[in-house]
Amino acid sequence: xxxxxxxxxxxxxxxxxxxxxxxxxxxxxxxxxxxxxxxxxxxxxxxxxxxxxxxxxxxxxxxxxxxxxxxxxxxxxxxxxxxxxxxxxxxxxxxxxxxxxxxxxxxxxxxxxxxxxxxxxxxxxxxxxxxxxxxxxxxxxxxxxxxxxxxxxxxxxxxxxxxxxxxxxxxxxxxxxxxxxxxxxxxxxxxxxxxxxxxxxxxxxxxxxxxxxxxxxxxxxxxxxxxxxxxxxxxxxxxxxxxxxxxxxxxxxxxxxxxxxxxxxxxxxxxxxxxxxxxxxxxxxxxxxxxxxxxxxxxxxxxxxxxxxxxxxxxxxxxxxxxxxxxxxxxxxxxxxxxxxxxxxxxxxxxxxxxxxxxxxxxxxxxxxxxxxxxxxxxxxxxxxxxxxxxxxxxxxxxxxxxxxxxxx
Amino acid sequence: xxxxxxxxxxxxxxxxxxxxxxxxxxxxxxxxxxxxxxxxxxxxxxxxxxxxxxxxxxxxxxxxxxxxxxxxxxxxxxxxxxxxxxxxxxxxxxxxxxxxxxxxxxxxxxxxxxxxxxxxxxxxxxxxxxxxxxxxxxxxxxxxxxxxxxxxxxxxxxxxxxxxxxxxxxxxxxxxxxxxxxxxxxxxxxxxxxxxxxxxxxxxxxxxxxxxxxxxxxxxxxxxxxxxxxxxxxxxxxxxxxxxxxxxxxxxxxxxxxxxxxxxxxxxxxxxxxxxxxxxxxxxxxxxxxxxxxxxxxxxxxxxxxxxxxxxxxxxxxxxxxxxxxxxxxxxxxxxxxxxxxxxxxxxxxxxxxxxxxxxxxxxxxxxxxxxxxxxxxxxxxxxxxxxxxxxxxxxxxxxxxxxxxxxx
Numbered sequence: 001x002x003x004x005x006x007x008x009x010x011x012x013x014x015x016x017x018x019x020x021x022x023x024x025x026x027x028x029x030x031x032x033x034x035x036x037x038x039x040x041x042x043x044x045x046x047x048x049x050x051x052x053x054x055x056x057x058x059x060x061x062x063x064x065x066x067x068x069x070x071x072x073x074x075x076x077x078x079x080x081x082x083x084x085x086x087x088x089x090x091x092x093x094x095x096x097x098x099x100x101x102x103x104x105x106x107x108x109x110x111x112x113x114x115x116x117x118x119x120x121x122x123x124x125x126x127x128x129x130x131x132x133x134x135x136x137x138x139x140x141x142x143x144x145x146x147x148x149x150x151x152x153x154x155x156x157x158x159x160x161x162x163x164x165x166x167x168x169x170x171x172x173x174x175x176x177x178x179x180x181x182x183x184x185x186x187x188x189x190x191x192x193x194x195x196x197x198x199x200x201x202x203x204x205x206x207x208x209x210x211x212x213x214x215x216x217x218x219x220x221x222x223x224x225x226x227x228x229x230x231x232x233x234x235x236x237x238x239x240x241x242x243x244x245x246x247x248x249x250x251x252x253x254x255x256x257x258x259x260x261x262x263x264x265x266x267x268x269x270x271x272x273x274x275x276x277x278x279x280x281x282x283x284x285x286x287x288x289x290x291x292x293x294x295x296x297x298x299x300x301x302x303x304x305x306x307x308x309x310x311x312x313x314x315x316x317x318x319x320x321x322x323x324x325x326x327x328x329x330x331x332x333x334x335x336x337x338x339x340x341x342x343x344x345x346x347x348x349x350x351x352x353x354x355x356x357x358x359x360x361x362x363x364x365x366x367x368x369x370x371x372x373x374x375x376x377x378x379x380x381x382x383x384x385x386x387x388x389x390x391x392x393x394x395x396x397x398x399x400x401x402x403x404x405x406x407x408x409x
Numbered sequence: 410x411x412x413x414x415x416x417x418x419x420x421x422x423x424x425x426x427x428x429x430x431x432x433x434x435x436x437x438x439x440x441x442x443x444x445x446x447x448x449x450x451x452x453x454x455x456x457x458x459x460x461x462x463x464x465x466x467x468x469x470x471x472x473x474x475x476x477x478x479x480x481x482x483x484x485x486x487x488x489x490x491x492x493x494x495x496x497x498x499x500x501x502x503x504x505x506x507x508x509x510x511x512x513x514x515x516x517x518x519x520x521x522x523x524x525x526x527x528x529x530x531x532x533x534x535x536x537x538x539x540x541x542x543x544x545x546x547x548x549x550x551x552x553x554x555x556x557x558x559x560x561x562x563x564x565x566x567x568x569x570x571x572x573x574x575x576x577x578x579x580x581x582x583x584x585x586x587x588x589x590x591x592x593x594x595x596x597x598x599x600x601x602x603x604x605x606x607x608x609x610x611x612x613x614x615x616x617x618x619x620x621x622x623x624x625x626x627x628x629x630x631x632x633x634x635x636x637x638x639x640x641x642x643x644x645x646x647x648x649x650x651x652x653x654x655x656x657x658x659x660x661x662x663x664x665x666x667x668x669x670x671x672x673x674x675x676x677x678x679x680x681x682x683x684x685x686x687x688x689x690x691x692x693x694x695x696x697x698x699x700x701x702x703x704x705x706x707x708x709x710x711x712x713x714x715x716x717x718x719x720x721x722x723x724x725x726x727x728x729x730x731x732x733x734x735x736x737x738x739x740x741x742x743x744x745x746x747x748x749x750x751x752x753x754x755x756x757x758x759x760x761x762x763x764x765x766x767x768x769x770x771x772x773x774x775x776x777x778x779x780x781x782x783x784x785x786x787x788x789x790x791x792x793x794x795x796x797x798x799x800x801x802x803x804x805x806x807x808x809x810x811x812x813x814x815x816x817x818x
Contacts, residue, residue: 016465023466050485056425057432058492065495068503069488072481076459079478083467086474094477099552143508 002167003125004034007135007157009041010174012231013077019043022231023084025172026130030090035125037164039135039157040081042073060310063108067137067147071097074134074153082132092130095120097146098139100131102156106140110149110286112214113138113156116163133160149286151212158215162222169219169226171211176230177238178203178210180397181255185385188398192253194239198342199253200226202373206338207258216240252341252350252395257388259381261334262306263292264313268326270297277323278302281315290336292378293367300325303368303378306332335384336368338376339391345372350395357394363387411576412534413443416544416566418450419583421640422486428452431640432493434581435539439499444534446573448544448566449490451482469719472517476546476556480506483543483562491541501539504529506555507548509540511565515549519558519695521623522547522565525572542569558695560621567624571631578628578635580620585639586647587612587619589806590664594794597807601662603648607751608662609635611782615747616667625649660759661750661804666797668790670743671715672701673722677735679706686732687711690724699745701787702776709734712777712787715741744793745777747785748800754781759804766803772796 006029012022030036050069054061061069078094085092101117124131135153140146148155154171161169178200181189195203197220205213210228219226219240229237266274275291278300282289287308292301304312309330316328339354341347351367354375358365363386365377379387392398415438421431439445459478463470470478487503494501510526533540544562549555557564563580570578587609590598604612606629614622619637628635628649638646675683684700687709691698696717701710713721718739725737748763750756760776763784767774772795774786788796801807 016462020466053425053485053489054492057428057489058496061492062495065488065491065503068491068505069485072484075481075484076462076478079474080462080466082474082477083463083470086471087467094474096477096554145505 002034003037003164004029005037005039005157005161005164005166005169006172007039007153007170008172008231009135009153010231011044012172012174013040013042013081014044016080019077019080020084022172023081023088023090025231026081026085027088027090030130034167036130037121037125037160037166038081038130038132039153039160040074040077040132041135041153042070043077046073046076064144067108067145070147071134071137071145074136078132078134085130085132090130091128092132093124094132094134096134097137097156100133100160102138102159104138104140104146104148106142106144106146107284107286108144108146111138111140111146112286113148113159116159118163121160121164148214151209151215154212154215155218158218158224158226161224162218165222166224169224171215171226171228172231173210173228174230174232175210175228176233176235178208178228178240180253181388181392182209182257186255186389186392188392190397192238193236194241195253196243196342197240198373199340200240202340202342203254203256206340206374206376207256207336208254251343251347252339252397254340255337255388255392255395255397256340257335257337257384259335259384260306261303261336261378261381262309262330262332263301263303263334263378264309264316265299265301265329265331266316266323266325267299267329269324270294270300274300274323277319278316281319282312285311285315287312287315290368290376293369301366303334303336333381334378335381336376337379337384337387337391338374339395340374342373344375351375353394354391357390358387361386361390363390411443412446412573413438414446414448414566414570414573414575414578415581416448416562416579417581417640418544418562419640420453421581421583422449422451422490423453425489428486428489429493431581432490432497434640435490435494436497436499439539443576445539446530446534446569446575447490447539447541448562448569449483449486449541450544450562451479452486452489455482455485473553476517476554479556480543480546480554483545487541487543494539494541499539500537501541502533503541503543505543506546506565507552509542509569511547511568513547513549513555513557515551515553515555516693516695517553517555520547520549520555521695522557522568525568527572530569530573557623560618560624563621563624564627567627567633567635570633571627574631575633578633580624580635580637581640582619582637583639583641584619585642585644587617587637587649589662590797590801591618591666595664595798595801597801599806601647602645603650604662605652605751606649607782608749609649611749611751612663612665615749615783615785616665616745617663660752660756661748661806663749664746664797664801664804664806665749666744666746666793668744668793669715670712670745670787670790671718671739671741672710672712672743672787673718673725674708674710674738674740675725675732675734676708676738678733679703679709683709683732686728687725690728691721694720694724696721696724699777699785702778710775712743712745742790743787744790745785746788746793746796746800747783748804749783751782753784760784762803763800766799767796770795770799772799
């Protein structure tokens with residue numbers, strides 16, 4: 001008997017009738033003779049509704065209390081899915097993150113899974129039950145409810161699959177796979193049939209919202225194949241594993257972008273030591289940042305999510321003595337756009353080509369520090385879709401069979 | 410320093426703005442120099458919304474999963490209230506029932522509190538925080554979430570007050586106290602300024618919805634004074650304690666009624682042994698029932714909440730061999746109306762008078778087995794308000810100063 005972890009998010013948990021349809025899909029997998037663990041997200045716009053309620057009572061809600069609030073979203077879904085499974089004659093049990101043995105650090109709002117105690121789930125699987133687990137959440141050492149941040153339900157699914165030694169982790173979502181770019185905005189984006197963990201990680205960590213990088217890391221580390229597929233269709237989806245047919249041949253695999261970025265500039269200082277000190281201040285709070293490429297030593301700019309701005313300004317200001325900057329300025333309404341490929345490092349022409357294309361179209365941009373797997377630029381929010389479309393065309397992703405030819409020319 | 414437990418339910422937690430207002434009321438109590446523990450219910454119609462969602466995925470949701478679902482209601486309120494308190498500059502922390510150390514039995518949907526570990530709350534009070542606890546819920550020995558059934562938040566408040574040795578337990582609600590009958594339907598119902606635990610218990614256990622009997626039992630056992638008062642006004646409310654000025658003088662203290670009742674009749678059997686066997690079957694499931702007064706041995710009728718009908722029929726049917734009944738019939742759309750007073754036992758005329766009054770007005774009724782503190786009748790659902798109004802007048806409750814005179818005539 002194999003074990004399959006299924007994760008359902010998006011519209012598949014958007015309504016009672018969708019939950020019933022999803023229950024059938026879970027039971028199909030169970031009826032193939034597999035043990036099934038299901039991880040679910042909050043229903044539809046629950047998270048937004050709860051966040052709005054919080055903003056009505058507080059200007060800056062404490063993160064522990066936000067976790068207490070937001071974690072109810074997944075809790076509602078697990079109860080409903082378990083009921084729907086039972087209604088269809090299956091035995092099932094729902095578990096909150098904590099009940100499922102998921103222990104995290106205490107970084108509320110963006111916690112990391114530390115350990116998973118597999119006993120509670122294995123015990124119920126042994127009893128023949130389908131186990132339904134709330135994604136996105138865990139419990140801290142103090143017994144408080146924590147949440148894993150954006151994409152947290154994928155992380156829960158992959159981490160459980162890894163810990164339980166699952167045969168596969170299926171991520172059911174609103175799209176039918178991983179695309180060369182976001183198909184909602186980039187008309188010619190195409191589905192990718194298979195990807196390596198590393199390619200997926202590169203796409204995800206530069207903003208491909210379909211999967212969270214942490215989830216891919218968990219799967220990669222334990223060699224659990226992942227499938228990203230649609231909950232609405234029977235399409236094959238995108239298969240993610242150690243090897244893939246295509247990555248070597250196509251140096252560029254996708255164009256991804258992330259909006260709602262803000263930059264902070266430190267005036268009067270610079271250099272790698274300052275960068276290191278800033279990262280040391282932000283990382284423990286799970287704030288990710290990128291640094292602009294710069295040749296001058298008297299200025300340093302970093303790019304981060306707008307929601308992290310306030311906290312980052314405070315953390316950096318606390319280090320004023322050490323960093324020796326004169327003043328801080330911030331600039332909002334920015335976005336990140338990135339050309340992604342595992343072998344970009346070995347194709348140095350790509351950075352030059354990306355920069356030329358953006359400049360030729362009159363798009364204002366600043367390049368971000370090199371990565372071996374991407375070329376990334378900060379652009380104005382208003383330009384981001386145009387920039388992505390442009391790069392998608394320039395690197396041959398519009399026309400699948402031409403990809404190699406165009407990309408390395 | 411004294412400790413006060415406050416419980417907020419009804420419209421006081423109906424919206425974000427009401428929660429902010431409630432936060433101010435909590436802080437007032439804290440500023441008087443008291444330690445404050447706040448117990449809250451779910452917001453407005455959350456419970457109904459969740460119940461409806463459950464009914465969309467399941468015809469008969471498993472009770473464990475219903476508890477998983479419904480407990481999110483209070484969890485949302487505690488997070489929001491804690492945020493609102495912090496926004497106003499107070500230190501606070503929210504706890505689910507389980508986090509607050511509330512351990513229950515495993516009767517999902519209608520659990521009883523077994524023990525409360527006071528440490529988690531005391532530790533936070535010692536740190537100067539206001540502790541906000543989710544009412545209505547606890548955790549079972551298996552670590553599952555349980556709910557306490559109707560009025561469960563009052564029970565949480567009283568049980569915490571008892572365990573923590575609080576000076577007082579304030580129940581804030583939509584009405585400004587305990588009334589001689591339900592003022593929404595009985596125009597001349599009047600507020601009672603003080604009551605003994607026993608009188609309150611009698612009112613509550615026969616249906617006065619303002620407080621759950623379990624909550625009064627907890628308060629009585631530990632001698633914690635309770636105050637039922639409005640969250641919207643500054644009115645004094647109803648004070649509940651061991652002694653009161655009035656109970657001895659007024660044999661009848663109120664008329665209460667409960668709707669959505671259904672009867673089950675066992676044909677071909679009867680007697681106290683059968684009654685005992687039925688109670689033994691229903692009580693472990695926390696199903697309450699009353700027996701109709703009957704002189705014949707060949708028929709036995711019990712009255713219960715309509716929502717318990719299905720389960721009760723199953724439990725009774727399982728005992729068919731032992732009980733030796735021929736068949737079961739059920740009748741719905743019934744209600745219970747009761748004349749309440751601690752000393753009714755010593756005033757045997759009251760039962761006769763109640764029966765005469767109902768009969769004289771052409772109300773179809775059946776008397777229910779005697780209790781020392783009440784005279785109760787089953788009537789048709791459609792007649793219940795008229796019956797209650799009639800008895801309210803007949804026992805002199807319309808005109809406070811005449812109560813004694815009329816009631817014992």
